[in-house]
Amino acid sequence: MIRILYLTIVKEYYRQNAIFIFAVMMFAFGFLRATEHLALMNQALGSLSVLLAFCLVWVLHGAKVISFAVRALTLRQNEFLYHLLAFPAYPRFRAFLVMIFALIQLTFLYALPMMALAFEYREWLSLGVIVGVNGLLVLTGALILEWKIRRFNSSQNVARKYFGLRFRTPRVLFYPRYLLVRQTVLFLITKGFTALVLMGVCFLFPTDEYDARLISLGCLLAGFGQSVILQHLHFFERIYFDTYRNMPLSVLEWFGGYVLTLGVIILPEAVVLARNFPMALGVGEGLVQFFFLWSVTVFLFHYQAFIAGDKEAGFQVLFFSGLGLAILIMFKIPAWVFSGVGLILSYLILKKRFYAVE
Amino acid sequence: MLKIQNFTKSYSGKKILAVEELLIPPGIHWVKGTNGSGKSTFFRSVAGIVPFEGQISWKDIDQKEQPVAYRLRVNMSEAEPLYPEFLSGYDILSFIARAKRGSAEELLSLAERLDVPAYWKNPCGTYSSGMLKKVAVISAFVGTPGLIILDEPLITLDRESIDLIYGMIREFHEKNGVSFLLSSHQDFVPEQLPLAHTYQVENQTIFRV
Numbered sequence: 001m002i003r004i005l006y007l008t009i010v011k012e013y014y015r016q017n018a019i020f021i022f023a024v025m026m027f028a029f030g031f032l033r034a035t036e037h038l039a040l041m042n043q044a045l046g047s048l049s050v051l052l053a054f055c056l057v058w059v060l061h062g063a064k065v066i067s068f069a070v071r072a073l074t075l076r077q078n079e080f081l082y083h084l085l086a087f088p089a090y091p092r093f094r095a096f097l098v099m100i101f102a103l104i105q106l107t108f109l110y111a112l113p114m115m116a117l118a119f120e121y122r123e124w125l126s127l128g129v130i131v132g133v134n135g136l137l138v139l140t141g142a143l144i145l146e147w148k149i150r151r152f153n154s155s156q157n158v159a160r161k162y163f164g165l166r167f168r169t170p171r172v173l174f175y176p177r178y179l180l181v182r183q184t185v186l187f188l189i190t191k192g193f194t195a196l197v198l199m200g201v202c203f204l205f206p207t208d209e210y211d212a213r214l215i216s217l218g219c220l221l222a223g224f225g226q227s228v229i230l231q232h233l234h235f236f237e238r239i240y241f242d243t244y245r246n247m248p249l250s251v252l253e254w255f256g257g258y259v260l261t262l263g264v265i266i267l268p269e270a271v272v273l274a275r276n277f278p279m280a281l282g283v284g285e286g287l288v289q290f291f292f293l294w295s296v297t298v299f300l301f302h303y304q305a306f307i308a309g310d311k312e313a314g315f316q317v318l319f320f321s322g323l324g325l326a327i328l329i330m331f332k333i334p335a336w337v338f339s340g341v342g343l344i345l346s347y348l349i350l351k352k353r354f355y356a357v358e
Numbered sequence: 359m360l361k362i363q364n365f366t367k368s369y370s371g372k373k374i375l376a377v378e379e380l381l382i383p384p385g386i387h388w389v390k391g392t393n394g395s396g397k398s399t400f401f402r403s404v405a406g407i408v409p410f411e412g413q414i415s416w417k418d419i420d421q422k423e424q425p426v427a428y429r430l431r432v433n434m435s436e437a438e439p440l441y442p443e444f445l446s447g448y449d450i451l452s453f454i455a456r457a458k459r460g461s462a463e464e465l466l467s468l469a470e471r472l473d474v475p476a477y478w479k480n481p482c483g484t485y486s487s488g489m490l491k492k493v494a495v496i497s498a499f500v501g502t503p504g505l506i507i508l509d510e511p512l513i514t515l516d517r518e519s520i521d522l523i524y525g526m527i528r529e530f531h532e533k534n535g536v537s538f539l540l541s542s543h544q545d546f547v548p549e550q551l552p553l554a555h556t557y558q559v560e561n562q563t564i565f566r567v
Contacts, residue, residue: 169449174442181444240442243497246405247457248429355425356409358369 001087001095008081009072010102013065016235018315020228021106041114045126054114055133058107062137064185065103069141070148071182084149093146100141108134172260174241175233179265183232190229191268194222198269202276212281215289216329222269223296224322227304229265230297234305251351258350259343262297269293292335295342302346306353359383360404360505360537362564365412367399374399377412377564385554386531386538388546390567395559397541398437401507404539405434416505430459433503437510437541439494443483447474447493450482451500458501468496472522487514495523499530506530507539524550 014021032040044051072078084092101108111130118127169177179187201218204210237244249257270290277286300318308315325338360382367375375396391397403410406421406429414421421428441450455465469475472492482490491514498506508527512520528551530536540546546553556567 168452169445171453174445174449174453177444178442182442236442240440242402242407243405243434243436243454245407246429246432246434247454248426248459248501249457250426355406355422358409 001084001091002098004081005095005099006102008078009069010099012072013068013103016231017228022315023225023227024106038117041117044114045118045121045123048125048129051126051129055129058104058111058133058137060185060189061107062104062141064189066100066137066141066144067185069099069103069145073145073148082149089146092149093142096142096145097138100138100145103141104134104137172257172264175236175261176264178236179229179232183229186228186232190225194225194269195272197221197225198272199276202273202278205278206280212285212289212335213329213332215277215281215285216292216335217326219289219293219335220296220322220326220329223293223300226265226297227300227318230262230301230304233261233301237305245355251347251354254354255347255350258301259294259298262301263294266294266297288334288336288339291339295339295346299342299346302349306349306357309357359417360539361413361415361418362404363413365403365410365414367396367403367408367410373562375403375559375562375564380564382537382539382557383554384535384537386527386540386551388553388556389539389541389559389564390556391541391559396562397559398509400559400564401434401509401539401541404505405429405432405507407434430501431504432507433458433498433501433505434507435494435498435509435511437513439490441482441490441493444481446481447478447485447489451478451493451497454497455500458503460500460502465496465500468499468526471526472496472519488516488519491515492519499526503536505537505539509541510543511540512542512544521550527551 028037044054073081084095111134115127115130118124118130198218201214205214273286273290273293277289303318304315308318328338329335360380362377362380362382365375365377365380366373389397389400399408402408404414406414406425416428416432419428419431421432441447451465451469452462455462466475469478472495474489474492474496477485477489478493482493485493491511495508495511498508506527511523515523524547527538527540531538531552540551557564558567
């Protein structure tokens with residue numbers, strides 16, 4: 001049973017979130033050295049409020065993995081997992097505990113040295129909180145899965161039936177709706193991250209003699225921060241709308257559709273930029289920067305979906321392209337040049353690869 | 359006339375299907391084959407959903423040279439349709455009808471034949487497999503197709519709906535000259551459907567029986 005859960009849920013989670021985990025590792029260990037992490041841990045062990053901030057991050061990550069596991073149970077290809085009901089309750093619950101524990105490894109491995117330090121310093125309250133939060137996450141996840149598996153045939157949501165269905169959903173909103181309904185945690189985490197990045201560069205701007213390049217770097221990072229969402233767009237279309245390729249639409253129409261869909265997805269970033277953009281740079285520059293972010297997102301999607309696919313090498317290319325682009329920004333090449341080139345390249349990729357991808 | 363030349367379909371380097379030349383004349387045709395023989399892959403290739411080596415054309419419209427014109431003429435309904443549970447059948451059919459240049463009236467009239475408007479504004483997550491199947495079948499009839507591919511059109515449907523679909527196939531063929539490629543593990547009733555030819559998918563190729 002554990003092996004089946006590992007193959008269908010745990011392995012799938014790590015496969016789908018490889019970029020997210022990579023980004024977190026880069027973010028965590030690229031900016032801070034080991035000694036600084038130790039200092040942070042010591043700070044958390046000495047102050048309950050800092051420790052609770054750590055716990056909040058673990059809980060958010062826990063919510064992400066638990067919601068993934070619950071969703072995975074309801075996927076059509078995993079319907080056979082309802083045979084788990086036929087197993088005795090105790091071994092099944094134990095398998096759920098192991099599975100959730102395997103899913104929270106990203107945060108648990110960070111909590112482990114904190115536990116060791118707390119034990120060494122005899123900070124029993126902190127140790128209790130760390131162990132308690134992690135234990136509670138595993139237990140809560142297993143209980144939710146147990147509850148879900150026991151009511152597998154009662155998924156109809158009557159409220160949803162009468163809410164929001166009076167209007168037709170246009171195609172460009174299919175995926176944004178999927179994000180809101182099925183990938184809420186991913187959407188919130190991504191938007192939280194990109195909002196922090198954009199607000200960070202906007203707040204940093206007046207503190208020194210920076211120019212628009214700082215904002216461009218922020219937009220670049222915010223664009224790359226969408227990569228998991230963009231990867232899901234590709235999965236979404238392959239799973240539900242393989243028949244898209246039987247639709248008699250021109251490449252330009254498909255391209256326009258993708259540009260609009262991605263424009264809707266980055267609306268939160270537009271709001272963050274509009275509220276925080278440094279007035280000294282002017283409205284025109286604000287629009288240029290937003291279109292730069294938009295074009296980065298459009299290009300990333302087309303590259304990931306139609307060239308990289310599942311290939312690891314493709315993502316390495318992407319990572320180093322991002323670094324290269326950051327260097328070019330530092331050489332004062334205007335953002336609108338990147339926007340134009342990015343959109344043209346995206347269109348050409350789509351034209352060449354739309355019907356070729358499998 | 360559906361023309362298939364030098365067709366090869368492989369997955370991960372393993373050949374699934376190869377057809378040197380196959381001409382399928384207008385008419386209603388039954389494509390038979392065991393599970394995993396490659397029927398659905400063949401249908402998906404003809405519909406332009408999956409990439410392949412070679413050429414496929416419908417009435418001299420080449421799928422690769424004229425992708426939009428070809429897809430205006432060739433429609434397909436999948437064997438086991440899967441739609442996002444939060445979208446309604448109406449959302450999906452409206453998009454397909456617009457893409458296939460069909461009108462809202464035409465879509466409504468098709469949907470009414472299978473009693474789909476009774477539920478099509480509800481989310482797909484609330485549909486039974488038969489209700490989903492009806493949505494998928496209707497999606498293949500919208501627009502002005504010359505060739506309609508129906509992969510297992512009869513599965514999960516009740517007797518009454520099967521008779522209605524037989525009627526739609528007959529009517530589209532007789533009145534509009536639409537050709538059909540059908541697959542089914544159940545035998546078609548000869549009195550209900552005037553089958554022109556039967557094709558067999560076997561040993562990684564397709565031939566007329």
